[in-house]
Structures are given as structure tokens and as C-alpha cells.
Amino acid sequence: MIVLWTDGLIYFLVVAAAVLAVYMSRQAHMRRPLHKIAASPVAMASLTLLLCFVMIGLADSVHFKDGDSRGNEAISLLDVACTTMRKHTEKTYSAPFSTHLYAKETIALDDGTTRWDYPRLQYGGAYLQNPEAEWAGDVFKKTLSAFSKGAGLLLMILLLAWGDKHEQRRRLSRSRSAIAVWVVMFVMVSGCYTLFSLSAYYHVLGTDKVGEDVFYQALKSIRTGLVIGSLTTMVMLPMAIVFGIMAGFFKGWVDDVIQFVYTTLNSIPSVLLIAASILMVQVYMSNHAEDFNNLLVRADMRLLFLCLILGVTSWTGLCRLLRAETLKLREMEYVLAAQALGVKPAMILFRHILPNVMHIVLISVVLDFSSLVLAEAVLSYINIGVDPTTHSWGNMINSARLEMAREPIVWWSLAAAFVFMFALVLAANLFADSVRDAFDPRRANV
Amino acid sequence: MITYIIRRFLYALPLLMAVNVLTFVLFFVVNSPDDMARMQLGQKHVTEQAIQNWKHQHGYDLPLLWNDEQQGSKCLSETIFYQKSVNLFLFDFGISDSGRNIGTDIRQRMWPSLALALPSLIVGLLVNITLALLMVLFRNTYVELSSSVLCVMLMSVSSLFYIIGGQFVVGKVLMLVPISGYDYGWSAIKFLILPVLISVVAGIGSGARWYRTLFLEEVEKDYVRTARAKGLTETQVLFKHVLKNAMIPILTGVVVVLPLLFMGSLIMESFFSIPGLGSYTIDAINRQDFAIVRSMVFLGSALYIAGLLLTDISYTLVDPRVRLS
Numbered sequence: 001m002i003v004l005w006t007d008g009l010i011y012f013l014v015v016a017a018a019v020l021a022v023y024m025s026r027q028a029h030m031r032r033p034l035h036k037i038a039a040s041p042v043a044m045a046s047l048t049l050l051l052c053f054v055m056i057g058l059a060d061s062v063h064f065k066d067g068d069s070r071g072n073e074a075i076s077l078l079d080v081a082c083t084t085m086r087k088h089t090e091k092t093y094s095a096p097f098s099t100h101l102y103a104k105e106t107i108a109l110d111d112g113t114t115r116w117d118y119p120r121l122q123y124g125g126a127y128l129q130n131p132e133a134e135w136a137g138d139v140f141k142k143t144l145s146a147f148s149k150g151a152g153l154l155l156m157i158l159l160l161a162w163g164d165k166h167e168q169r170r171r172l173s174r175s176r177s178a179i180a181v182w183v184v185m186f187v188m189v190s191g192c193y194t195l196f197s198l199s200a201y202y203h204v205l206g207t208d209k210v211g212e213d214v215f216y217q218a219l220k221s222i223r224t225g226l227v228i229g230s231l232t233t234m235v236m237l238p239m240a241i242v243f244g245i246m247a248g249f250f251k252g253w254v255d256d257v258i259q260f261v262y263t264t265l266n267s268i269p270s271v272l273l274i275a276a277s278i279l280m281v282q283v284y285m286s287n288h289a290e291d292f293n294n295l296l297v298r299a300d301m302r303l304l305f306l307c308l309i310l311g312v313t314s315w316t317g318l319c320r321l322l323r324a325e326t327l328k329l330r331e332m333e334y335v336l337a338a339q340a341l342g343v344k345p346a347m348i349l350f351r352h353i354l355p356n357v358m359h360i361v362l363i364s365v366v367l368d369f370s371s372l373v374l375a376e377a378v379l380s381y382i383n384i385g386v387d388p389t390t391h392s393w394g395n396m397i398n399s400a401r402l403e404m405a406r407e408p409i410v411w412w413s414l415a416a417a418f419v420f421m422f423a424l425v426l427a428a429n430l431f432a433d434s435v436r437d438a439f440d441p442r443r444a445n446v
Numbered sequence: 447m448i449t450y451i452i453r454r455f456l457y458a459l460p461l462l463m464a465v466n467v468l469t470f471v472l473f474f475v476v477n478s479p480d481d482m483a484r485m486q487l488g489q490k491h492v493t494e495q496a497i498q499n500w501k502h503q504h505g506y507d508l509p510l511l512w513n514d515e516q517q518g519s520k521c522l523s524e525t526i527f528y529q530k531s532v533n534l535f536l537f538d539f540g541i542s543d544s545g546r547n548i549g550t551d552i553r554q555r556m557w558p559s560l561a562l563a564l565p566s567l568i569v570g571l572l573v574n575i576t577l578a579l580l581m582v583l584f585r586n587t588y589v590e591l592s593s594s595v596l597c598v599m600l601m602s603v604s605s606l607f608y609i610i611g612g613q614f615v616v617g618k619v620l621m622l623v624p625i626s627g628y629d630y631g632w633s634a635i636k637f638l639i640l641p642v643l644i645s646v647v648a649g650i651g652s653g654a655r656w657y658r659t660l661f662l663e664e665v666e667k668d669y670v671r672t673a674r675a676k677g678l679t680e681t682q683v684l685f686k687h688v689l690k691n692a693m694i695p696i697l698t699g700v701v702v703v704l705p706l707l708f709m710g711s712l713i714m715e716s717f718f719s720i721p722g723l724g725s726y727t728i729d730a731i732n733r734q735d736f737a738i739v740r741s742m743v744f745l746g747s748a749l750y751i752a753g754l755l756l757t758d759i760s761y762t763l764v765d766p767r768v769r770l771s
Binding site for chain 1: 461468601602604610613614713716727754
């Protein structure tokens with residue numbers, strides 16, 4: 001097993017999130033907002049969708065050495081699950097579910113003559129004898145059978161839940177939010193199952209310029225999106241919390257210095273700061289090429305650097321919010337009481353201030369997630385995002401946008417990136433909204 | 447007032463200085479000029495002589511901070527820090543790595559950027575405020591619910607898709623306007639319609655939502671209740687009272703971005719090949735032209751700080767409750 005830097009940080013993040021979840025569910029004052037989230041069907045549906053993405057991303061974060069290849073290429077669990085998709089590479093573009101290549105070329109016939117036509121794909125529907133006649137029926141049959149298998153699997157689980165005799169669990173599994181969760185689960189499981197089993201026979205989302213399966217690319221991109229959205233937050237949280245609380249609590253010169261630092265950082269246009277830093281990283285990497293000989297390690301380091309830099313540019317907003325809140329909190333009676341009793345400032349910060357600003361931290365973490373995923377696409381477009389060899393939606397869009405000028409147009413890469421990104425960002429946005437509604441004390445009674 | 451402005455101005459100076467030092471550290475200390483020369487000249491088969499030549503040509507062959515070989519004040523002035531960073535204060539950007547005068551380029555490319563950014567800002571503001579007001583007017587109805595769902599969906603689409611989709615539908619399928627390009631003078635309009643339209647549409651989701659929360663905050667205040675109690679209709683209350691009071695945060699939010707309009711929009715300009723500062727920056731990033739990126743970082747920060755200054759001043763002008771202190 002190989003643990004990349006981002007992998008390790010992701011494991012850490014998962015553990016941290018689990019600990020936080022357990023801690024929060026034990027706190028009495030956290031129960032009301034948590035119940036409010038659990039009671040909202042929209043929040044639970046989007047959370048389910050997010051968790052599905054997280055599962056795929058986690059499966060893509062467990063790397064080990066490829067047994068087949070002689071080189072030191074590392075593959076992940078997701079790669080193993082998608083082995084057929086990964087190995088079924090065509091020559092160049094092909095449309096979704098097509099049996100022929102996108103471009104015409106000369107084909108050598110059996111009798112020695114040549115013909116100028118669309119060649120058959122190497123894998124997509126290769127077993128069909130007469131594609132024109134059999135294609136529609138075959139696609140329909142395969143889709144139906146795969147879908148019924150996936151749907152049947154979930155219906156069975158549903159039946160089990162339905163037949164549950166335990167009264168409390170019964171009520172729980174029939175609330176409105178539980179129904180929303182079931183619906184999303186049904187769509188996701190049966191949809192994923194269908195697409196996965198179909199991609200053994202066809203390229204369900206077509207292939208790209210070098211013949212790689214677009215569905216596989218889109219699946220691999222999930223990890224990149226999640227890493228950027230979550231690791232960046234992890235980078236910026238310590239800075240924002242420590243500086244924000246200190247500036248608000250100690251005032252005086254500490255406040256002045258911290259304010260000066262974040263105004264300076266804020267005043268540099270973030271895209272330019274990122275560009276400058278990425279340029280510097282590139283120079284550094286090309287001068288220390290021997291440390292980054294593995295393609296995956298190199299791409300991984302660049303992803304990590306990007307997260308670091310994004311974190312450095314984005315902590316200022318949260319820091320300002322925390323400073324303002326701490327300024328308010330330090331005048332509260334319980335803080336004054338603690339001071340009067342001679343509690344040390346560090347203890348006051350840790351015991352009294354920090355727990356009371358946590359809701360702001362939580363809200364801003366979920367709110368930032370979606371904007372970071374969107375930012376990745378834009379940064380990759382300007383070539384200052386992730387490494388060009390990393391699978392990411394930004395890179396997919398970037399390589400596909402010039403193909404819009406072709407006739408007939410190559411739309412499938414863009415469409416795949418659009419659908420996946422939209423699903424992730426929409427789920428994140430909806431979930432963020434309900435988290436904000438639940439945790440914001442100003443909206444508590446609404 | 448004057449003393450206040452002067453004080454704010456003096457406060458901006460150390461900020462600019464810090465930005466300057468930061469960019470210097472980023473560009474010269476993390477990687478030595480030798481590294482940059484290698485990058486520019488290609489990685490392999492670069493002789494030491496070629497690197498020296500490149501450094502001499504671009505003025506990178508001086509010591510970083512302190513020149514021992516010179517006398518007196520030249521100890522400080524004959525260094526990379528002085529030559530490359532201090533001159534930025536005087537808005538003397540020097541020469542780019544490819545040999546062009548950056549200052550002239552910026553002055554030339556500022557106007558197309560502005561021609562795109564200013565209409566986008568104004569039209570976007572009008573559209574967003576109108577939509578937000580309508581949403582507040584129909585609050586607690588299905589109109590509001592469906593429009594806020596629509597806003598979240600619009601927000602969730604990457605801006606790249608708006609651009610690609612807009613170019614494809616309006617430019618390629620309907621052939622109403624040219625897909626990309628630019629022209630000087632009044633003929634620029636036909637090139638600018640599409641980018642302005644797209645940036646307005648792309649901003650509706652987050653913009654309308656943001657203004658809606660601003661208006662909703664105002665709607666719950668006491669003076670609105672009084673106005674309703676007087677017997678004013680809901681539209682009168684909204685447009686006369688709420689809009690006027692909500693203008694303060696809206697205005698200050700706009701003022702802070704005003705100077706940055708000169709910088710242009712990176713993606714818009716490069717997608718529509720408008721020769722503004724945004725595409726200039728992107729080109730520089732792609733060509734790895736450090737001098738241009740450095741100047742743009744400094745220019746951007748200077749404009750942002752100017753924006754902060756303007757915001758402070760506009761606050762005091764608009765909001766009578768704010769006193770100068």
C-alpha cells in the first residue's frame with residue numbers, strides 16, 4: 001500500500017470529522033440544530049448525495065502498487081473497480097454508446113481493398129455482429145437488466161427496513177427526510193449500478209481525444225474536487241481560528257498586527273497570488289526533478305500545494321468573522337466571571353470562547369466547500385490549477401472546450417463534467433444552506 | 447475630513463510596502479534568478495554563459511539586497527530589490543521578460559478591460575437588485591420558494607459553463623454576435639454584448655440571493671413596520687424605504703470593487719479574446735513571464751487598497767451615523 005500525502009491527510013480528515021460528529025452529538029446545545037438538519041428532507045437528501053461522492057472519493061484514496069505493471073505506477077481501489085473502463089481505451093473520440101469511432105479513416109478490408117469510413121470501436125459494442133440492426137435493442141436490453149438488478153438490490157433493503165418491527169426505528173425510517181434519503185439512495189445505487197455494468201460493453205459517456213473513457217475520468221475527478229474542497233479548509237482553519245480569536249480577545253497590538261497581516265494578504269488578488277505561487281512551485285519542481293520522479297507523486301504534490309495556497313488566500317474571511325464574534329463574546333458575563341476568578345487567558349480562550357464560535361466555523365466550512373470546487377475548474381482553465389495529468393473536472397472542461405468548434409460537436413466530455421460538478425456543488429450548496437439555517441442563532445426561531 | 451483621508455492614506459502605505467516585500471520574497475527568494483533563467487531558456491543544455499547573459503539582459507545579475515561592490519547609497523540602489531520592487535511604488539513597472547514596456551502595455555490594455563467590466567457591473571447590479579426586490583415582494587409565496595431554488599441551481603453551475611454555453615448558443619447556433627474578438631471605438635459594442643450578458647447571467651444566482659438577504663434584514667426593522675402602519679402599500683414600503691436604507695451596504699460593496707474593474711476579468715477576457723489586462727495576465731502566466739505577473743500583483747493590491755480607502759470615505763459620506771474617528 002502506498003500512502004500519498006493527500007491520502008494521509010484525507011484519512012486524518014475523515015477521523016477528525018468522525019470525532020467531531022460524535023462530540024457534537026453528545027453536546028446538549030448542539031442537539032437542536034442537528035435535529036433540525038435531520039428533519040429537513042432537502043438537507044438529508046443532499047447529505048446522502050454528498051456521502052455517495054465521499055465514498056467514491058475515499059475508494060480513490062486507497063493506493064497500492066499495481067501488480068500487473070512493472071513500473072512503479074500506483075493504482076487505487078476505484079481503479080480496480082473500474083478496470084474494464086480503464087483498460088478499454090479507443091483510438092480517439094467516440095460518442096456515448098456508439099459502436100463506431102468519431103472520425104473517418106481508411107479501413108483495410110479482407111479482400112485487400114480499402115474503404116473510407118467510420119471504423120468500429122475496439123471495445124464499445126465490439127461483440128455486435130451487425131451494429132445498425134442490433135444496437136438499439138442491445139442497449140435497451142442491457143440497460144433494463146442492469147437497472148433492474150440495481151433497483152432490485154435496493155428494493156430488497158427497503159423491504160427489510162419496511163418490515164422492521166422495532167417501533168422507534170419504524171417511525172424513523174418513515175419520516176419525510178428518511179423518504180428523501182431512500183429516494184436519493186435508490187437513484188444513486190441503481191444509476192451507478194447501471195452505468196458500471198453498462199460500461200463493460202459500451203462507453204456510456206463516450207471517449208475523449210486519446211480514447212479514454214469519459215465516465216472513468218469523471219469518476220476519478222471526484223477525488224480531486226473533494227480534496228480541494230476539504231483539505232483547503234483544513235489548511236485555513238487553524239490559521240483563521242487562532243488568529244481570529246487572538247485578535248478579538250487580546251485587542252491592542254496583537255489585533256493590529258493580525259489585522260495588518262490579513263489586510264495585506266487580502267489585498268493581493270487571490271488568482272494572481274495563486275498563479276505566482278504555482279509558478280514558483282513549478283520552478284522548484286523542475287529544479288529538483290529527482291525528488292518528483294513518479295508522475296503520481298508529482299501530481300499529488302502539486303495538488304497539495306494548490307490546497308495550501310488556496311488555504312493561505314482564503315483564511316482571511318473567516319478570520320475577520322471570528323474576530324468580530326470574539327470581540328462581542330469577551331464582554332459577556334461568563335467571560336468576565338472567568339477573568340474575575342483568575343482563570344488564565346489561554347484557558348478562557350479554549351474553554352469559553354472557542355466552543356461559542358464553533359458554529360461560525362462550521363457554517364463557513366460548508367459554505368466554502370462548493371466555491372472551492374468551482375474555483376478548481378477556473379484555476380485549471382488558467383493552467384494554474386491541478387497538474388494537467390491529474391483527472392479533474394477543470395482539466396476535462398479545459399481539454400473539451402476547443403472541441404465545441406468541431407462538426408459534429410464533441411459534447412460529451414463537457415456534459416459529463418457539467419453533470420458531475422453540478423450534482424456535487426448543488427448538493428453542497430443545499431446542505432450548506434440548511435446547516436446555516438440550523439446553526440445560525442439569528443435564524444434559530446425561524 | 448481631510449485629516450481623516452490623509453490618515454487612511456498613510457495607513458495604506460505600510461500595506462503596500464508589505465505587499466511589495468511579499469512579492470519580492472515570492473519571486474526572488476524562493477527561487478533564485480538562476481532558476482528562473484533556466485526555466486526561461488529551457489531546462490536542458492543551458493550553458494552557464496547563457497544564464498549569465500539572460501540575467502544581465504533582464505537586470506537579475508545584481509545582489510538581492512545589498513551590493514558590496516558599490517559605494518555609498520549605491521549599495522542599496524544597485525540591487526534587485528531596489529531595481530525591481532521599489533520602482534513599483536512609482537508605478538514604473540519596467541520591462542517584461544520578453545522585452546516590452548509593461549507600463550505602456552497596461553495603459554493600453556486598461557480600456558478594453560474597463561469597457562467590459564463596467565457595463566457588466568452596472569447591468570448586473572440593476573438586474574440583481576430588481577430580482578431581489580421582486581423576491582422580497584413575493585416573500586412567503588411559491589414565487590419566492592421557486593426563485594430561491596432557481597438561484598441555488600444557478601449558483602451551482604461553474605462560470606466556465608455559462609461562457610461555453612453562451613458562446614455556443616448565441617454565437618454559434620444563433621449567430622447573433624461574433625463569438626470572440628475585439629475592435630476599438632464604437633464597433634466594440636457588438637463584441638461586448640455577449641460577454642456582458644454572460645457575466646450578468648452568471649452572477650444572478652449569488653447576487654440576487656445576497657441582495658435578498660440584505661433586503662430581508664431591513665424588512666424586519668421597526669421603521670418598516672411604522673411605514674406599513676401609516677398605510678403605505680407594500681410596494682411603496684419596499685421601493686421608498688427598504689431600498690433606500692439597503693443602498694448603504696450595496697453602495698459600499700460596489701465601491702470596493704470599483705478600482706479593481708481596471709484589472710479586468712481573467713476568464714472572460716481570455717475566452718472572448720478581449721485585449722484587456724485580464725488576458726494580459728493570463729498570457730503572462732502561461733508564458734511564465736515573471737516581471738508581468740509581479741507588476742500585476744502589485745497593481746492589483748494597490749487598486750484593492752484604493753478600493754478600501756474609497757469604501758471608508760463613501761461610508762462617511764452616505765451614512766450619517768458613521769462619525770470620523
